[in-house]
Amino acid sequence: MSSIENDRLLDTVVEIAVTAGREILDVYETRDMSIDYKGDGSPLTAADMRSHRVIESSLRQLMPEIPVLSEESSAGTLEERGRWSTFWLVDPLDGTKEFIKGNGEFTVNIALIHDRRPVLGVVHTPVRSLSHYAAQGVGAFRREGVGEPEAVRARALSAAGLVAVASRSHRGGRLRAYLDNVERRLGPVETIAMGSSLKICLVAEGAADIYPRLGPTSEWDTAAAQCVLEVAGGKVLDAEGIALEYNKPDILNPWFFASGISEVDWAGFLVGLE
Secondary structure: OOHHHHHHHHHHHHHHHHHHHHHHHHHHOOOOOOEEEOOOOOEEEHHHHHHHHHHHHHHHHHOOOOOEEEOOOOOOOHHHHOOOOEEEEEEEEEOHHHHHHOOOOOEEEEEEEEOOEEEEEEEEEHHHOEEEEEEOOOEEEEEEOOOOOEEOOOOEOOOOOEEEEEEOOOOOHHHHHHHHHHHHHHOOEEEEEEOOOHHHHHHHOOOOOEEEEOOOOEHHHHHHHHHHHHHOOOEEEEOOOOEOOOOOOOOEOOOEEEEOEOOOOHHHHHOOOO
16 A cells, blocks of 8 residues: 555545444433443453444445454454454554543544554544554554644653653552652653553653553454554564564464663563563
8 A cells, every 4th residue: 555545545544433422421421331341351441342343334334355453342263363464453442440430531543554553553642532543654644633744753762861651540569669660770750650552652742651551452443553652663562572463363462562762671670570
């Protein structure tokens, strides 16, 4: 697919995410927090499903030949998924816990995966009318409301100090010990708490240096934001220094480190934690 085709496709997918975001806000603003629970114990709201239906139908209409894998759809059989070289990977509402808490830190995530790698990604934050989006060969951008898109670029480490971003709902002693190890070698670390895939987007736009994720996530949680960060010059690597890949037999991600522009071995600070 050419960069011109990617550019047009990216604009269309941003609009799909924005439309799904409106469905979420319709529920959010009524404060209808009726909650069901899935088999794994994770919460499910009407907003998740309304967003899912909009995205799935829109993507199938846009490119009928491309499969859609959403958190709220059947994953199909492993044999079936194994035949997919290209597919859409969707989290209709990333940060359902933040949605329920009412803090606004939830997103719509849509990624296009090709040969196990994210090549297009959109992360839309409905409450802020904010979109982070990128495609290979096009660039990485941030747009708020109806404003003009701004190109984003991950930053290099600065002597002014290091900023880490951490999950608002999934923190613990392991993360604190990890950041203590970082501080001992690199100096003081300011920590920002944030929900959903916005954490990776903060690194992509140069507002943070590192997001260490030392706990479980699923593929749909990370793919769209990973594309934004990688196109912006950053990295999302596992503990072995390998970029996260998608459509694995197990849809759970390993621990990973989303970082800006540096040669730091962020996995090296795991010593004593595993």
